[in-house]
Amino acid sequence: MAARFIMTDRTATIIHNHYVCNICWGPLTLEESDTIRDPGDGRFLASVIYCSNPNCTGSGFVTKRYTERRCEQSGAEYEDVYKNLAEILGLKRELIPIEQALKELGF
Amino acid sequence: MSPIKGLTDRNLAFPEIGQVRKGAKKTVDANGRTTAIGKDLQYFRVDFDEREVEAIKKFTEIYHEKPTMLNILLPFNEIDRCWDAYLEAYTAGRLVARSDGERFLYKVNTKTGEVEVVNGQPDLLYDPNVAVGTYTSKDKEVGIYCRPVGRLRVVIPELKRLAYLTVLTTSKHDIMNISSQLAAIAQMTNGKISGIPLILKRTPHEISTPMPDGKRARREKWLLSIEASPEWVERQITSMQLLSYPAIDSMPLAELPTGAIKNVDYAPDGDEDDDSDIPSNFGNEEGEPVDGRFVEADQDKLPLEQKQPDPVIYTSKAYWALVTAKGMTPLDGQEALTKAGNDYDAAAHEINKIKP
Numbered sequence: 001m002a003a004r005f006i007m008t009d010r011t012a013t014i015i016h017n018h019y020v021c022n023i024c025w026g027p028l029t030l031e032e033s034d035t036i037r038d039p040g041d042g043r044f045l046a047s048v049i050y051c052s053n054p055n056c057t058g059s060g061f062v063t064k065r066y067t068e069r070r071c072e073q074s075g076a077e078y079e080d081v082y083k084n085l086a087e088i089l090g091l092k093r094e095l096i097p098i099e100q101a102l103k104e105l106g107f
Numbered sequence: 108m109s110p111i112k113g114l115t116d117r118n119l120a121f122p123e124i125g126q127v128r129k130g131a132k133k134t135v136d137a138n139g140r141t142t143a144i145g146k147d148l149q150y151f152r153v154d155f156d157e158r159e160v161e162a163i164k165k166f167t168e169i170y171h172e173k174p175t176m177l178n179i180l181l182p183f184n185e186i187d188r189c190w191d192a193y194l195e196a197y198t199a200g201r202l203v204a205r206s207d208g209e210r211f212l213y214k215v216n217t218k219t220g221e222v223e224v225v226n227g228q229p230d231l232l233y234d235p236n237v238a239v240g241t242y243t244s245k246d247k248e249v250g251i252y253c254r255p256v257g258r259l260r261v262v263i264p265e266l267k268r269l270a271y272l273t274v275l276t277t278s279k280h281d282i283m284n285i286s287s288q289l290a291a292i293a294q295m296t297n298g299k300i301s302g303i304p305l306i307l308k309r310t311p312h313e314i315s316t317p318m319p320d321g322k323r324a325r326r327e328k329w330l331l332s333i334e335a336s337p338e339w340v341e342r343q344i345t346s347m348q349l350l351s352y353p354a355i356d357s358m359p360l361a362e363l364p365t366g367a368i369k370n371v372d373y374a375p376d377g378d379e380d381d382d383s384d385i386p387s388n389f390g391n392e393e394g395e396p397v398d399g400r401f402v403e404a405d406q407d408k409l410p411l412e413q414k415q416p417d418p419v420i421y422t423s424k425a426y427w428a429l430v431t432a433k434g435m436t437p438l439d440g441q442e443a444l445t446k447a448g449n450d451y452d453a454a455a456h457e458i459n460k461i462k463p
Contacts, residue, residue, distance in 0.1 A: 025117045071119060078120035081182045081262070081269050084301035088180065089267050 002051035002058035006033050012047035019061035021051035028052060028061070124162055125155035127177070127261075127274040129309070129331070149309060149329045150175045153272070162266050169265050176308045178336070179261035182271060184301045186289050189260050192282045194253035196239045204239035206253055217241055217251065257282040261307065274307065274331070280314055281331040288333045295343065304336040366420070421455035429455050433462045 002021065016030045029052045036046035051058035086092070096104075131145030131152065150173040155163045170177065181189045196204040198217060205213040211231045214224040217240030224231050238250030259274040276282065293300050309329040316326045335343075421429065430440035435458070447454035 067117070071117075074119035074121045077182070077188075078269060081121055081301075084182065084184065085180055085262060085269065088302050089262075089264060089269070091267065091269065 001054065002056050003060075004048050004050040006035055006046050006048050008036075009045060009047050012049050015049055015061060018064055020064055020067055021053065021056055021058035022060040022062045023058045024051065024053050024056045025062070025067045026051060026053045026056065026058075121182070122270050123260075123273055124159050124268075124270045125153060125272045127272050127307075128152045128154065129276060129278075129329070147328065148173075149311075151177060151307075151309065162268070162270075165266055166263065176306055177261070178264055179305050179307045179333075180264050180302060181289075181300050181305065182260055182262050184299050186293060186300065189300070190257070190285060190289055192255060192257040192286065194233070194235075195256045196251045196253045198240060198242050198251055203251060204253055206233040209233060211239075214239060255279045255282055257285060259285060259307075264304070276331055278328070278330065280312070280328070285331060285333055292333075292335060304339050305333055306336055308332045308334070421452045423451050426451040426455050429458060433458055435462075 002023075005015075007015070012030055016028050019028065020026060021028060028049050031048045032044040033046040033048045034044060037043065038045055082091075082093075129151070130147050133141050133145045134143045136142050153166065153170075153174070155166070183189050193212070194204075194206040194208060195202060201215075202213065203215045203217055204211060209232070210227060211224045211233055212227045213222075214231065215222050233253070235253070238252055240251040241248045242251060243249070254277055257276045257278075259276075260271045261274055262269070262271050276285075289300065292303065292305075296303060308331070310332050311327050312330045313325045314328050314330070315323045316328070318324050426444070427437075427440060430437070430443075435443075440454075443458055444451065444454045447457060
């Protein structure tokens with residue numbers, strides 16, 4: 001189970017919007033925490049933030065920008081590696097019929 | 108085999124599915140603090156992501172629990188995309204400094220957490236004798252120093268997957284060996300290192316190591332080594348030997364077929380002494396200049412035996428003449444020409460085949 005972090009609302013909102021889980025790179029869940037309340041009106045001032053994946057052992061966060069950049073890089077690397085090694089490894093791309101491809105694209 | 112969690116959940120197209128290490132797993136206490144580093148092994152310790160069940164099964168079937176050699180393929184032709192080596196310092200699992208040996212590429216102030224250098228900017232020289240940061244241990248400040256870290260990305264061909272494992276080493280001898288071996292392979296293959304069947308091995312070497320008292324002693328260490336597979340080397344040597352031999356001159360040159368000379372007046376069976384058809388009078392004769400003008404020979408009026416034979420290559424004029432001669436209509440001629448892709452010669456030969 002992923003670690004749960006308690007922090008102020010403002011920080012939690014920033015983390016939730018701009019960060020993802022450091023292990024699985026999945027989205028985060030934000031919940032209100034009743035550990036800290038405003039002494040005046042009693043509203044919640046703290047939030048708990050943790051990885052949305054129940055099976056993940058996430059222990060921190062990484063920025064979405066970093067993960068997006070790594071995913072793009074990995075996609076480009078895949079194309080290069082496919083060109084270099086697919087024949088040697090005996091791999092073939094799955095070809096789908098044109099009609100199915102058009103359907104998947106929404107036409 | 109100790110699993111790594113979550114590596115393959117990241118939906119990367121070319122994912123890392125495991126790591127290849129040289130030492131045993133470190134021991135940690137209940138708080139997660141390291142109590143002892145793992146001792147150096149004589150084989151590879153391969154850690155796969157725990158979700159890679161198929162890969163673990165296939166790998167264990169082929170290499171068993173304690174492999175000393177691995178068949179590998181490099182994923183890219185550029186060495187720096189497959190292999191990198193830096194001086195790095197970590198504390199509490201966080202990278203605090205990275206250097207190329209001359210300058211810092213990344214540096215964090217361990218007291219304030221502020222990032223001081225990113226992507227080599229601002230320019231800050233690296234000094235191996237100066238600590239890059241400190242941490243507190245038993246009320247004492249302990250200096251953090253960089254140490255060499257090498258990472259090699261490899262594909263295991265037996266897994267039949269476009270996914271890589273990272274081979275990790277912190278030995279400067281390994282880093283020097285691997286760098287020079289990869290450079291040598293690239294030199295032999297004109298820079299094409301991807302796809303070459305390589306073997307990653309651990310081999311024993313006597314190397315000088317520091318003792319606790321500051322002196323040095325030679326100890327046996329099982330270092331990394333990359334070499335090309337023997338079958339590939341044998342073929343490469345054979346191919347290089349063949350290339351080194353001069354070209355063989357005794358091979359006969361390919362001779363082109365002789366072709367008839369086109370549209371030139373000549374006697375086909377040239378008998379120079381046969382002058383029976385040569386006109387005897389001068390002037391106003393075909394082919395003879397008259398008042399500065401040439402009179403062109405009208406081939407149709409020449410005797411049959413002197414008539415220029417059918418040209419091997421049909422031009423437009425010759426083709427239409429053939430169509431007329433074969434009794435075909437212009438429409439039929441055009442149809443045959445279109446079928447032959449507007450090639451007069453091909454169309455003419457087709458007509459000759461159909462109507463010999």
